[in-house]
Amino acid sequence: MRNVLALLRRELNAYFASVLGYVVIMFFLVVMGVTFAVVVNYLATGPKQVTAMKIMFSMFWLPSLVVIPMITMRLLAEEKRAGTLEMLMTAPVTDFQVVLAKYLGAVVLYALMWGMTGLYVVVLRYFAGESSALDLGPIASGYIGVLVIGQFLIAIGLLTSSLTKNQVAAALMSFALVFILLIVMNWLAFLFQGGPVSKLVRALSAFEHMEDFARGILDVRPIVYYLSAAVGALFATTRIVESRKWR
Amino acid sequence: MQPMIQVENLTKRYAGVPALNGVSFAVNRGEIVGFLGPNGAGKSTTMRILTGFIPASTGRVQVAGFDVFENSLEVRRHIGYMPENNPLYVDMRVAEYLKFRVKIKGVPRSERRDRLEEVVKQCGLDEVRNRVIGQLSKGFRQRVGLADALLAEPDLLILDEPTIGLDPVQIRQVRQLIKDLGKRHTILISSHILSEVEMTCNRVIILHKGRILASDPPENLVKTLHAGGVISVEVRGPAAEIAAQLRDVVGVAGVTADAGADDFVRVTVEPQAGTDPREGIFKMVAARGWTLRELVRQRTSLEDIFVQVMREEDEAEEERRESRRGLR
Numbered sequence: 001m002r003n004v005l006a007l008l009r010r011e012l013n014a015y016f017a018s019v020l021g022y023v024v025i026m027f028f029l030v031v032m033g034v035t036f037a038v039v040v041n042y043l044a045t046g047p048k049q050v051t052a053m054k055i056m057f058s059m060f061w062l063p064s065l066v067v068i069p070m071i072t073m074r075l076l077a078e079e080k081r082a083g084t085l086e087m088l089m090t091a092p093v094t095d096f097q098v099v100l101a102k103y104l105g106a107v108v109l110y111a112l113m114w115g116m117t118g119l120y121v122v123v124l125r126y127f128a129g130e131s132s133a134l135d136l137g138p139i140a141s142g143y144i145g146v147l148v149i150g151q152f153l154i155a156i157g158l159l160t161s162s163l164t165k166n167q168v169a170a171a172l173m174s175f176a177l178v179f180i181l182l183i184v185m186n187w188l189a190f191l192f193q194g195g196p197v198s199k200l201v202r203a204l205s206a207f208e209h210m211e212d213f214a215r216g217i218l219d220v221r222p223i224v225y226y227l228s229a230a231v232g233a234l235f236a237t238t239r240i241v242e243s244r245k246w247r
Numbered sequence: 248m249q250p251m252i253q254v255e256n257l258t259k260r261y262a263g264v265p266a267l268n269g270v271s272f273a274v275n276r277g278e279i280v281g282f283l284g285p286n287g288a289g290k291s292t293t294m295r296i297l298t299g300f301i302p303a304s305t306g307r308v309q310v311a312g313f314d315v316f317e318n319s320l321e322v323r324r325h326i327g328y329m330p331e332n333n334p335l336y337v338d339m340r341v342a343e344y345l346k347f348r349v350k351i352k353g354v355p356r357s358e359r360r361d362r363l364e365e366v367v368k369q370c371g372l373d374e375v376r377n378r379v380i381g382q383l384s385k386g387f388r389q390r391v392g393l394a395d396a397l398l399a400e401p402d403l404l405i406l407d408e409p410t411i412g413l414d415p416v417q418i419r420q421v422r423q424l425i426k427d428l429g430k431r432h433t434i435l436i437s438s439h440i441l442s443e444v445e446m447t448c449n450r451v452i453i454l455h456k457g458r459i460l461a462s463d464p465p466e467n468l469v470k471t472l473h474a475g476g477v478i479s480v481e482v483r484g485p486a487a488e489i490a491a492q493l494r495d496v497v498g499v500a501g502v503t504a505d506a507g508a509d510d511f512v513r514v515t516v517e518p519q520a521g522t523d524p525r526e527g528i529f530k531m532v533a534a535r536g537w538t539l540r541e542l543v544r545q546r547t548s549l550e551d552i553f554v555q556v557m558r559e560e561d562e563a564e565e566e567r568r569e570s571r572r573g574l575r
Contacts (some may be wrong), residue, residue: 006350010336013347017338083334089394090298090330091351203249245302245316247261 003093004101011105013075014070021109024070028113035059036120050134052124057119057142061182061207064153068178071109072157073171075102076241081165085246099158099234106154107147114146138216144223145213149206152226153178155233160239167194182206194209249312250275251403252297256308261290261458266292269459270306271442279429282555284454290437291331293454294407297435298328311402324353324551327396327432331407332546334387337381341372341391344380345398366394369424386417390473393424404434409575410443421448441553453556460556476545478516478525484537486512497533498524511540 015021039055042048079085089096121139128134153174160173186207192198202208209222259267267289274280282290288494295301296308299319308315308412320403324544336344345366349359367373370390375383380391389409396404407423410418418440425447428434438444443466444451453468461468482489489512499516518524532539543571 003351003353006347010339010347013343014336014338082334082337083330083332086295086300086330090300090323090328091348092320092353093351094320174379231358244300247302 001097004104007098007101008104008108009092011075011102012108015105015109020070020074024109025072025113025116026068028067029116031063032056032059032117032120035062036117038197039109051138053139054120054141054214057210058121058207060146060210062147064150064182065175065178067110067113067247068150068157068175069171070113071106072154072174074161075106075158075169076161076237077164077167077170096128096238098235099162099238099241103151103155103158103230103234105156107151110150110154111147114143114150135216138214141216141218142210142214144218145210146180146225148213148226149210152230152233153181155237156181159233159237159240161239248276251278251311253307253309254293254297255307257293257296257308259289259296259301260304265304265457267296267303270454270457270459272452272459272462274433274435276433278450279436279448280452281448282435282454283441283444283451284437285439285557287456288454289457290454291407294328294330294405294435294437297322297327297405299323317519321477324399325402327399327401327403327406328405329392329407329409331411333392335380335388335391335395338379340375340377340379341365341383344391345394348395349398354399361398362398363477366397369397369434370394371420385412388416389413389417389421393453397428398552402433403433404428406434406436407437409436410438410440418443428558453553455557455560460560476551477517478528479541479543479545480506480514480516480528480532480539480564481511482514482532482537482539482543482567483511484535487512489537492531492535493528496524496527498522498527511538 015024035054036056039052043050043052066201076085079088089095121134121136125134156177157170157174160177161170163173164170185201185205188201189198189205189208192201203221204225209219211224212219212222250273252272254273255271257267257270258265261405270289270293282293284290292301295305297310297315299315299322302316310322312327313321315322341349342450345363346359349362354362367376370393372387372390372394374537375387378387380388383391388417389412394404395408407424410421422443425434425436429447429449436444436448447466448465450462450464451468452459459514475488475511480493486506490502493504493514493516497515498519500519503515503517505513505515507513516528523544525544529539
C-alpha cells in the first residue's frame, strides 16, 4: 500500500502544480461565500426555522455539479492521452492501486475545499455568541454527509474519465451523471409524491439524504449505500483500465 | 543460465490483422540486442508485450524466467523501460518526478537517495534537477526518461528509440551511455537508425511486418547477407585493356569501367561471393606497369543490408502473392 501513498502524493502534487487545484477551490469558495453572505442576510431579518449551515448544506448540489467534473475529468483521460499511463502501468504497481490513488487524491481535494467552509462555522460562532442555536452536532453530520455523497460522485467522475482520452467528454459525462443522480432524482421524488415509487425514489435521492444529514440524522443506510456504490464504481474503473490487457 | 528474455511464437493481432506473426527469439544476460526494422515492423509492440502493457494474442513470453502475463508484477520489477516518445509528467520537476518513480518501483527507502544521486550523475541531470520537465529540451527529457529506467537498477533495460529527436552530439552521448550500461545490464534497444544499432549492439534482430528476418551480430550479417562490397579501382592506362585484364583476375565476377576526368580509369569490380580479389588485382596492375591510384573495397553498411533484406522480403512476398493468384 505504500505505492498508493506515493501515487496519492503525486496526484495531489498534480492538482497544485497546475492552476487546476487553485481554480477549483477559488470557484467553490466564491460560490459558497456569496451563498453564505446571502443566507446570513436572510436570516438576519428575523427568527427562522432553519439554521445557516442547514441552508448551506442544502446547496451542496450546485458546486458539486461543476467541481466534481472539474477535478475528475483529467484523472485517467489525460494519462491515456499523454501516454503516461504506459509509464505507470509498466512500473510494478497494480491497476487498482492507481485507480484508488486517483480517487483518494480527488477526495482529499474535495475534503479540503469543504473543510475551508469551516470558516463559516467559526464566523457564526463568533457572532452568535454563547447563546443561540449553533448546534455543532448537525453541522458535523452535515459535513459527513457532504463527504460521503461527494466521494461517491467522485468515483463516478473517475469512472467516466477512464472511458475516454478526451477530458471534455469525460467532464460532460460526469456532469450528466451527477445531474441525474442529484437533480433528476429529486424531481422524481417531487413528482411521485405518495405511492410505492416515491418510497424508492426518496430512498435514493441525495437531497433527502443531505437534508437528514444536515438535521443531525446519521442514518447508516445512505452511508452504506454511497460507500458501496463508490466501491462498485472503483471496481468498474479498475476493470476498464485493465481491459487494455484483454484486447 | 536462463535467458533474460525468452519469446516463443509470439503473435499479436489487432482485429484479425497480425502486428506480430510467430516471433521467436531469446536474449541472454549481458547482451545488448538491437531491434531493427522500419516503422510498423512490430518493435514497439514487442516491447509493450515484454513490459506487460499489452497482452500477446498467442505465444509464450518470459522475462527472467517469469511469464509476462501470469507474473506481470514480478516481470516489471526486473525491467527498466523507456517507451517511444518518452512520456513524462510535464508538470513535475525532475527531482520530484524521479523521487516519485523511485518509490513506486519498490526501491527500499534506505537506498532511495543513493539511487537518485547515482542516476542523476549517470545521466547528467544535476543542473536541471529543479527544472520543470515541461520546460526541458528534448535531449534532457530523454535523459530523464533514461534516468527513470535506471532507477531500480533493473536487470533488463528496454529502450524504445532512445535517441529519436536528439542532435548528433546527444546521440553520441546516449550511445556511449548505452555501451557503458551494457557492461552491467542486459539491454534491448529498438531503432530504425541503423548506424546506432550497428555501433552499440552485439546482436541485431531485423523485424519486418511482424516477422523476424535475421538475428545475428552485425559483422555476421554483413558477411552472410552480402559477402563484402564492390571494389573501386583507379588505374592509369588504356581503358579497354584494363577492363579485359581485370576480368581475368581470379575472383572477379564483373567489371564496369569509366574513363575519368583525368587520365585515370575508374573501374568498379564486383567480386565473386566470398572472395577478395584485391591482391590479385594489385599484382596484375603492377605486372603491367600501370599506375594504381586507388584500390578500395566499399564496406557494406547495415543500412545496405537493411534495405536489401527489406527488398528481398517484399519481392518474396510479391512472388507468393503472384503464385497464389496464378493458382486461382
